[in-house]
Amino acid sequence: MLLEVKRLSKTFGGVHAAQDCSFSVDTHEIVGLIGPNGAGKSTLINLVSGFESASQGVVLFDGVDVTRKPAHRRSSLGLLRTFQMARIWDRLTLLENLLVAASTPHRELIWRQFLTVSRVRRAEQEDRVRAREVLAEFDLLSMKDMLAGQLSGGQRRLLEFARILMARPRLVLLDEPSASLSPVMSDRIGDGVKGLSRAGIAVLLIEHDLRLVEATCTRILCMAGGKLIAEGSMEELRDNELVVRAYLGATAAALRPQ
Amino acid sequence: MIDFLVLVLILVAINSIVAIGFNIQWGYTGLLNLSSITFVGIGGYVAMVIALPPPGNSGMQYILGLGWPFPIAVLVAMVVCAVLGAILGAIALNRVRAYYLAIVTFCVAEIVHQVVSTYIPLFDGNSGLYGLNPPFSNVVGLANYNDLYLGLCVVILAIVFLFAERLRKSPFGRALRAVREDHDAAQAFGRDVWLLQLKAFVIGCAIAGLGGALLVNFTGALNPDGWTSGETLLLLAAVFLGGSGNNWGVLLGMLLVLGVLQEGTSLIPTWIMSNEQQAALQAMTLGVLLIVILRFRPMGILAETADRDRVEATRSSASRAA
Numbered sequence: 001m002l003l004e005v006k007r008l009s010k011t012f013g014g015v016h017a018a019q020d021c022s023f024s025v026d027t028h029e030i031v032g033l034i035g036p037n038g039a040g041k042s043t044l045i046n047l048v049s050g051f052e053s054a055s056q057g058v059v060l061f062d063g064v065d066v067t068r069k070p071a072h073r074r075s076s077l078g079l080l081r082t083f084q085m086a087r088i089w090d091r092l093t094l095l096e097n098l099l100v101a102a103s104t105p106h107r108e109l110i111w112r113q114f115l116t117v118s119r120v121r122r123a124e125q126e127d128r129v130r131a132r133e134v135l136a137e138f139d140l141l142s143m144k145d146m147l148a149g150q151l152s153g154g155q156r157r158l159l160e161f162a163r164i165l166m167a168r169p170r171l172v173l174l175d176e177p178s179a180s181l182s183p184v185m186s187d188r189i190g191d192g193v194k195g196l197s198r199a200g201i202a203v204l205l206i207e208h209d210l211r212l213v214e215a216t217c218t219r220i221l222c223m224a225g226g227k228l229i230a231e232g233s234m235e236e237l238r239d240n241e242l243v244v245r246a247y248l249g250a251t252a253a254a255l256r257p258q
Numbered sequence: 259m260i261d262f263l264v265l266v267l268i269l270v271a272i273n274s275i276v277a278i279g280f281n282i283q284w285g286y287t288g289l290l291n292l293s294s295i296t297f298v299g300i301g302g303y304v305a306m307v308i309a310l311p312p313p314g315n316s317g318m319q320y321i322l323g324l325g326w327p328f329p330i331a332v333l334v335a336m337v338v339c340a341v342l343g344a345i346l347g348a349i350a351l352n353r354v355r356a357y358y359l360a361i362v363t364f365c366v367a368e369i370v371h372q373v374v375s376t377y378i379p380l381f382d383g384n385s386g387l388y389g390l391n392p393p394f395s396n397v398v399g400l401a402n403y404n405d406l407y408l409g410l411c412v413v414i415l416a417i418v419f420l421f422a423e424r425l426r427k428s429p430f431g432r433a434l435r436a437v438r439e440d441h442d443a444a445q446a447f448g449r450d451v452w453l454l455q456l457k458a459f460v461i462g463c464a465i466a467g468l469g470g471a472l473l474v475n476f477t478g479a480l481n482p483d484g485w486t487s488g489e490t491l492l493l494l495a496a497v498f499l500g501g502s503g504n505n506w507g508v509l510l511g512m513l514l515v516l517g518v519l520q521e522g523t524s525l526i527p528t529w530i531m532s533n534e535q536q537a538a539l540q541a542m543t544l545g546v547l548l549i550v551i552l553r554f555r556p557m558g559i560l561a562e563t564a565d566r567d568r569v570e571a572t573r574s575s576a577s578r579a580a
Contacts, residue, residue, distance in 0.1 A: 049446070075448035082446070089439035092432070093564045100436045101447050103429045110457060113428035120429060128567065145566050167447060 001060075002027045002171055002202050003079070008047055008057030010040075017043040019226045021057070025171060030193060030203045032217035034210065034237075036246055040226040041206045042084065045173050048204075049081040050074045062170065076105070078170035084179055086156035090149030094140055094159060097148050098131035099124070101163040127166070134162045137195070154185040161192040164201070171202040178209045190215050210234070222246065264404045266521045271411035272472045274512040277496050278415075278422045278505055279465025285503035285562070286431055287458040288356055288438030292490055293346070293363035294466050296370045299485040300342060301335040301467025302474035303374075306387050308334050309475070318382045318389070328393030328475060335471040336464045343463025347456045367487055375482035388479035407476055414472065418465060422505050425461075427565065434458050435503075488541060492516060495544045498551050501558030510559060519543060 003025040010018040018040045025031045035041050046052040048059055050071035059067045066074050075081075089097050103124075112120055135141040138158040143151070148159060157177055164172050174193065178186040186209050193216045196203055207213045213220060214234045222230040222237055224246035230237055237243045276298055283289040309331040312323035350362035374381045381387070398406055425431045433454055436444045441451045474480045492515060500511020523536050523543075531539065551558065 051442070051445075070450075072445045072448050072450045075446055080446060083442065087440050087443040087446070089436045089443065091439055091562065092435055093567075095567050096432055096435075096565055099429070100432055100444075103433070105433075105449060108428075108430040108433045108454075110425075110430055110461075113424060113430050124429065128569070132567075132569065145564060147564060163447070 001025070002029075002062055003048070003204070004058075004060040005048060006058040006060070008044070008059065009055050010043055010047055010052060011055050016226045018047060021223075021226075021228050023221055023228060023231070025202050025204050027170070027202050028197065028200065029219065030197050030205060030217045032213040032220035033204060033206045033223060034208070034213055034220060035223035039223040039246070041223055042175060043226075044223065045081060045175050045204075045206060049079065049173055051081075075169075078168075079173075080164055080167060080169035080171070081173040082160055082164070082175050082177065084176050086153070086160050088148045088151075088156055088159050088163070091147055093145050094135060094148055094151075094162075095128070095131050095144040097159060097163055098134060098166045099127055101166040102127040102131065102168075131166060134165050137165075138162050138192075154181055154188065157181060157185070157189060158192065161189075161196065164196060165199055168199075169201055171204065172196060173204045173206070175206050176208060177205070178207060178212055186212050261404065264408050266517050268404065268408045268411055268476060269521070270512055270517045271408065271415045272469050272476070273492070273496070273516050274509050275411075275415050275418050275472065276466050276469035277493055277508045277512050278418050279462040279469070280493050281497055281503065281505060281508045282422055282425065282434075282458055282465070283462035284497065285501075285508070286426060286434040286438065287455055289351075289455055289459055289462075290356060290360040291363050291459065291462060292360055292487065293367040293370070294462070294493055295487070295489040296363075296367045296485060297339045297343060297463045297466035298470035298473065298489075299370070299374065299480070299482075301339045301470025302480045302484070303381065303387070303470075304338045304467070305331040305335040305471035306390055306474050306480050309393075310387070310390055318387055319379050320382060320387055321380060331475075332468060332471040335467045339467025339470075340460050340464040343460045344456065347459035347463075351452055351455050351459065364487070367485075367490065371482065371485045371487075374485055381482065386479060386481035390474060390478040392478065393475050411472060411476075414468070418468070419505055419509075426503075426505070430457075432565075491541070491544050491548070492520070495548050495551075497558075498548060498556075499558055501560035501562065503562030504558065504560045507558050507560030515544070515547070519547070 001024045005024065006022050008018060008021045009016065021044055033041055043052065047054045050066070050069060054067055057067070058065060061074065061077055061079050064077065066077065089100065092100065107120060107123060132141060132144065135144050138161065140155065140158060140162065151159060177193070178189045181189065190212050193203055193205060205213065205217060220232065220234055220237055221228055222243045229242045229246060230240045276294065280291065280294045283291045307320050307322040308324050308326050309328060310320065310323050311325040313320055346363070346366060350359045392403055392407065395403060433444070433449055437449065437451050437454050445451050496511035496515040497508055499515055500509065501507025520540050523540050526536060
């Protein structure tokens with residue numbers, strides 16, 4: 001298993017934001033994580049990525065216990081995440097956004113900028129070539145020298161996908177990539193998710209757009225009240241009493257096939 | 259008139275060095291270091307006590323008094339500032355919020371200023387230190403000395419400038435800018451945000467120390483008034499006016515703010531305006547200038563330049579590789 005989460009819990013002053021969550025994601029898998037608002041999905045992502053520390057439980061990434069490792073160390077091991085709002089570097093160009101993603105802290109050591117100039121340049125050149133290819137894939141190549149802050153909401157998301165491809169992680173946690181985007185755009189996001197998978201990157205997809213989840217994920221986890229309450233295909237979840245109850249009200253309709 | 263111009267240019271050059279250090283912190287990394295001037299002071303002090311002969315009967319009180327040559331004094335000043343910067347940064351950068359650093363450094367600047375102006379054994383209190391002979395003056399003589407010192411300062415400024423530009427264009431500089439734009443995202447992409455910020459902070463402090471050492475070696479004296487936050491305002495105004503993140507902008511800003519505005523004011527005849535009034539006018543124009551820039555052109559005269567890719571954006575270059 002690439003990612004193994006065992007009995008992970010987080011309490012904020014007596015409130016269980018996440019409780020006893022256990023699940024796993026294997027290489028090449030696209031796993032969905034759904035649940036009503038406030039279910040604890042984002043907390044779970046924060047715990048797995050290291051942006052919040054777990055009260056209890058263990059996170060194993062590729063067999064390594066990363067539970068106490070800071071976020072940037074986990075990322076260096078190949079465990080990437082995104083945020084609910086697309087977080088790109090606004091006053092860097094599109095190309096620079098990708099170059100930062102592709103570069104490593106090792107290459108950014110200060111003395112290297114002066115003493116191994118040619119080696120750094122060569123590595124940069126390779127990254128630039130690849131960055132242009134990746135930008136072309138997302139129809140962003142013509143804008144490569146624009147500042148990322150000038151992009152529209154949908155393009156920001158696409159740039160985020162491009163950045164993930166550049167970083168070549170082993171697993172990416174996508175936090176609601178279709179949030180606040182038009183339905184047309186959400187198809188594009190679906191393609192993006194599948195593109196990551198084709199590139200050999202495992203995906204944990206947190207999403208409210210169940211159509212998108214069904215179209216991309218092989219296995220789906222359902223969360224409610226800080227607990228994982230069900231796991232299976234979309235078909236199985238639809239028949240699950242707990243899941244339907246968690247999605248009571250207007251969203252229950254969303255579970256039905258369209 | 260020429261003599262006055264040389265004097266002004268020396269001050270502009272030295273302050274530009276400090277401003278470039280400040281730019282690495284603020285412009286590149288988004289760290290608002292309001293104790294920049296404190297590190298200029300520390301650098302000046304360290305350079306002074308290393309270059310001055312033992313206190314003896316001079317009536318001043320200070321430590322060391324090694325009487326070592328100028329280059330060593332400058333280097334030690336930079337190292338001391340780097341170490342102190344690392345300590346301050348390690349404490350103040352522990353919070354990811356940008357304004358936290360601004361508040362801590364502002365407080366540190368005030369505390370240090372009070373200590374320096376009242377603690378006699380180390381700093382000789384309000385009267386400050388003086389009597390430092392200009393470096394190399396025994397070799398080159400005092401005639402036309404300022405011209406030579408201007409040359410020295412310009413050379414050092416050029417080195418600092420090239421160093422800063424190299425950093426800016428390097429992967430390291432790009433990572434700093436990514437940290438400035440969104441440190442969470444930088445962290446999510448494997449960057450130790452705290453460490454990157456600390457590196458930028460330390461580099462800036464060392465450069466401020468260099469500026470301080472050059473300054474005291476020129477003036478020959480160090481007065482606690484030079485450590486006040488009013489001096490920081492000059493730095494802020496110059497960098498904000500010229501363009502945060504753009505080193506050419508920083509040079510331009512310092513030339514305009516210090517060279518034209520500040521020193522230009524001192525040309526006003528005293529029968530129009532007394533020296534005190536001139537000082538007040540300078541401080542006020544700086545304040546107004548800062549507000550106007552931030553309101554109407556926050557990126558400064560010369561905005562930060564994006565790193566343009568040299569290859570044209572055609573699909574062919576991509577499809578060929580694919």
